Amino acid sequence: MNFLLIGYGKMGKTIEGILQERGHRVVMVIDMDNRADLETLDPATVDVAIEFTQPSSAYGNIKTCLDKGIRVVSGTTGWLDKKDEIELTTKNNKTAFFYASNYSLGVNIFFALNKKLAKMMSAFNKEYKSSMVEIHHTQKLDAPSGTAITLAEGVIENFAGVDKWTLKGEDAAVDNGIEIEAVREPEVPGTHEVTYESEIDRIDIKHTAHSRKGFALGAVLAGEWLHQKEGIFGMEDMLDL
Numbered sequence: 001m002n003f004l005l006i007g008y009g010k011m012g013k014t015i016e017g018i019l020q021e022r023g024h025r026v027v028m029v030i031d032m033d034n035r036a037d038l039e040t041l042d043p044a045t046v047d048v049a050i051e052f053t054q055p056s057s058a059y060g061n062i063k064t065c066l067d068k069g070i071r072v073v074s075g076t077t078g079w080l081d082k083k084d085e086i087e088l089t090t091k092n093n094k095t096a097f098f099y100a101s102n103y104s105l106g107v108n109i110f111f112a113l114n115k116k117l118a119k120m121m122s123a124f125n126k127e128y129k130s131s132m133v134e135i136h137h138t139q140k141l142d143a144p145s146g147t148a149i150t151l152a153e154g155v156i157e158n159f160a161g162v163d164k165w166t167l168k169g170e171d172a173a174v175d176n177g178i179e180i181e182a183v184r185e186p187e188v189p190g191t192h193e194v195t196y197e198s199e200i201d202r203i204d205i206k207h208t209a210h211s212r213k214g215f216a217l218g219a220v221l222a223g224e225w226l227h228q229k230e231g232i233f234g235m236e237d238m239l240d241l
């Protein structure tokens with residue numbers, strides 16, 4: 001397949017390697033210095049665009065592709081207040097959009113486990129208080145991580161009495177909230193831990209990424225899966241978990 005890569009940072013470079021390993025062609029790489037080339041790109045040359053840039057540029061990049069009818073896999077976090085607009089643009093252009101806050105298989109298994117645990121803990125919500133810690137490298141621009149927000153949404157849907165998340169150090173902790181602590185340490189690809197704590201004991205579930213390979217492979221698999229599809233998709237459509 002012919003892929004367009006938007007964003008050539010830590011993820012863009014890892015994705016490029018996996019595309020090559022799997023026999024795909026990278027028709028163009030768009031980064032900060034040549035971002036104007038996206039406007040003039042011929043959509044007929046591209047099957048799917050993969051977009052991993054930064055919160056402030058994701059919306060514009062994705063919209064430009066969709067307006068050209070190019071299918072997009074996006075992994076950029078921190079811009080989802082505009083996701084509804086992107087979904088409308090996808091429908092209007094009869095094209096396809098795939099989004100995941102985290103493309104790794106392990107994290108998507110962890111998402112399912114998190115929902116299941118939250119459901120089990122719900123009967124004991126007077127005894128246990130939920131909280132979360134996410135740890136990432138120091139270059140990360142957004143906090144909390146997109147993955148932490150998805151995990152918090154899984155708790156909110158399933159654990160009675162919790163209906164919002166708060167960010168430690170920015171928001172006041174509340175009884176009806178799950179507090180997320182965002183820690184930044186050099187070189188950490190992504191660690192997420194969900195905790196239920198009572199006076200008597202503590203239950204933790206934790207996912208630790210050893211590298212970015214799982215995120216990148218998942219994004220490439222999503223791109224292969226999206227080929228010739230029309231609509232709005234996420235990992236739950238691609239994986240049978």
Ligand SMILES: NC(=O)C1=CN([C@@H]2O[C@H](COP(=O)(O)OP(=O)(O)OC[C@H]3O[C@@H](n4cnc5c(N)ncnc54)[C@H](OP(=O)(O)O)[C@@H]3O)[C@@H](O)[C@H]2O)C=CC1
Nearest residue numbers: 007008009010011031032053057075076077101102103215
């Ligand atoms: N969903 C998932 O599974 C995962 C999501 N992510 C998310 O992906 C995003 C990228 O992560 P990562 O690769 O680590 O970040 P990097 O900072 O390493 O890379 C981002 C790249 O995008 C470039 N860029 C910035 N603005 C534009 C623009 N307007 N057009 C084209 N390129 C641009 C940057 O250029 P320059 O360096 O010159 O500024 C840089 O090369 C983040 O939001 C991160 O949270 C990360 C891992 C997994």
Ligand SMILES: O=C(O)C1=N[C@H](C(=O)O)C[C@H](O)C1
Nearest residue numbers: 077102140145146147189190
């Ligand atoms: O910025 C990162 O690096 C990561 N971002 C994603 C997120 O915000 O959840 C996914 C992964 O944790 C790595």
